[in-house]
Amino acid sequence: MNVAQVRLNGGETVHYDLVEDFSALDLGMESISFQAPVHVQLQVNNTSRAMLVKGTIHTELKATCGRCLESFIYPVELLYEDEWAFRALATEDLLETALLLDKDEIDIKDRIFEQIVLALPMKFICSAECHGLCPTCGVNRNLTPCNCEEGTVDPRLAALAKWQSND
Ligand SMILES: [Zn+2]
Ligand SMILES: [Zn+2]
Known part of the structure; x- marks a missing residue:
């Protein structure tokens, strides 16, 4: 995600629509894998202080039900929000709270993956009514x-x- 354009203009907002293939990434559990590409819709707002990145993450996982052992599609829909700041320009509080950038590229892939992993349930159940x-x-x-x-x-x-x- 290149933020060069947003960076130059305080108050500017730019929209990004990204589709990433995460299928090679290991979700840390044998019974889960990516079933669809990860679709990320974000808006980047230059607040003059930092880049406020907000949006949604959508994808589908293939999971195994912990009760009936059948595989099923587990939809992932998450909200994303982070503040990114240029390391060289960041104030002291931003150095502590924001994610830091050294150039005009935000490599958001790792961060998106982390959000998906953190949102995974302890146990996958195909439906609340699963017998x-x-x-x-x-x-x-x-x-x-x-x-x-x-x-x-x-x-x-x-x-x-x-x-x-x-x-
Ligand atoms: Zn089940
Ligand atoms: Zn029986």
Whole structure:
């Protein structure tokens, strides 16, 4: 992203529409990968103090559901906002709070990737209603209702119940 034009004029805003292929990047979890390019729409505003970069990040990930183990598309929609300042011109507070630039190029790719990683959930679930796999027969209960008895109890809990009834 070249900000030379914005830099020269205080108050100026320029829009950027970027599409980046992140598919080679490792998201740190085996079960997740990029399914679509990353689409970034940003506006860069020269506030005279710094470059205020704001916008949205859109992409799709392919993830594996933690309950039913099926893969599904996980949409990513994030807001992005950062302040970038030229190192040579930055005031002391900007040196602490802003991201620093040495030239007219903002290399935003790393920063965008970081935002996506930070927004990932701890666990991917295909839908809040996902019934998962049957603990008894292992069938995907979203696709095939099985005939296993309702209320089949976890063997550890069954042992506990038995122990309590002996009391
Ligand atoms: Zn699922
Ligand atoms: Zn079953």
